[in-house]
Amino acid sequence: MNKKVRVRFAPSPTGGLHLGGVRTVLFNYLFAKQQGGDFIVRIEDTDQTRFVEGAEAYIFNTLKWCGLHPDESPLHGGPFAPYRQSERKAAYRQYAEQLVNDGYAYYAFDTPEELEQMRINHKTAENPSPQYNHLLRAHMRNSLTLSNEEVKDLLAAGTPYVIRIKMPLDETVSFTDMIRGEVVFHTNQVDDKVLLKADGMPTYHLAVVVDDYTMQISHAFRGEEWLPSAPVHILLWKYLGWEKDMPLWAHLPLILKPDGNGKLSKRDGDRLGFPVFAMDWTDPKTGEKTIGFKERGFLPQAFINLLALLGWNDGTDNEIFTLEELVNKFSMDRVHKGGAKFDFEKAKWYNHEWIKRLSAKDLSSYVLPVLAEQNIVVNDEALLLRVIDLVKERCTLLPDFAQQAGFFFKEPVHFDTASLQPKWDEKKNLFFVELAMALELSKSWNAADLETTFKELAAVHQLKPGELMLPFRIMLVGGKFGPGVFDIADIIGRDATVARIKHVLSLL
RNA sequence: GGCCGGUUCGUCUAUCGGCUAGGACAGCCCCCUUUCACGGGGCAAAGACGGGUUCGAUUCCCGUACCGGCUACCA
Incomplete structure (x- = not known):
């Protein structure tokens, strides 16, 4: 039996959406649409300390600009509402407690200070980051080391606690990644991740499993940075008794800095002079503004196109695809395993290609605002279209139309x-x-x-x-x-x- | 440090054991064009290293190196 394809993009609303994020959305969307499935957007806002005003709205605006419309989301509604994890808070605790009752998890009463102390005490040259694992948990204050009475008393006294997964000893956890094939982990190497935080909110680990199950997600695609925590999730699916409903996983390759190495970050864009976010983003706290591809003069068609080809290709020499073509041709097994360095020059080339390809009519709604910037109001549409056709091959980014087309409507202010x-x-x-x-x-x-x-x-x-x-x-x-x-x-x-x-x- | 992942031109990539290793961006040259583009043609540029397996390895296996990710009560 084939269950209906349902995929989700699950961003946390902490700021602007960057290239890698949009590409993850895109691959989710392409896969869903190709399979006749649903594309769901779920907001992962379990960390209340990182909540950023306006970030969620920004995400939806970005999706709209890209033309990637969700079938279900907090904004669009759907049969599995609510789609914000903060609004689903009540549901998670019972699962965490069920895991404790079944012996797959335990209460931990260690304070942040004690944890910090533990890390300092156990830190050595060979082990720079000590983990709360099967070895160390024996030395910490938790329901595994404390007597039932003590635990009961602590709980009754309202002592803050978290619930941690109890990683089994000497087991092997494996799964088949759609891109990478079989990936194996050894449980001894994985730490006892917190499942439920002291504030009663789940961590990502618990929430993603519970929600993917409840929302009947069939395929879960996310960035490669999640690979190390996959065993926790796999085990949770198993421990919660949902193994047969577990989605198929695919961990997407990362988008890297153009120079040097490492994950592409907002900082790199600032440093190298190109956008990293899809659209302009202004941090509500600092007022700091980060430029986006949209405002820099990219067409959404080009943006989507270049993102799709960053880590995927259809096996031919074709590099230009419409969204519709991508939906038809996309396949997860043609997605690269290795990360790709972002090349802004190539990104511009895509935009140039799309400007050349689009009709003057289609371009006009993008050109009008560029001209308006120069106080040019065009009321002769036929003239505008004629001008666009004449100059578009000279425009790489939308703002180029200012120089290339402005003088048709207004006498130049400066003469060389x-x-x-x-x-x-x-x-x-x-x-x-x-x-x-x-x-x-x-x-x-x-x-x-x-x-x-x-x-x-x-x-x-x-x-x-x-x-x-x-x-x-x-x-x-x-x-x-x-x-x-x-x-x-x-x-x-x-x-x-x-x-x-x-x-x-x-x-x- | 440990675990996991990755490794073809400067960059993005093709190749599912037969390769004179193909395309694209960027670079350089020429043509077209008395601006700049577009277009056309050309040059230069790659299989990390070492072992296997095989008639034959870029392709399969192992090791090493290098790069990356993770190692939070963040996602």
């Missing part, structure tokens, strides 16, 4: 006369004076005729068109950029063309 000055002379000046006159009188107005007029006049003045084109360009657009000059003149029209020539002439 410095590039003209050195080679400027009276002959050229005269040419442009006459060009302005000729253009004012010309009967037709199109790129081809403009070019003819221009070249004929150059011949009359015994000047090479080549040395006049750049000046002309600078007069029309302000600098050494933009599409063909005659196309520009054609579009901006007679009045603007003549006015800009005269204006720059007056500057020289």
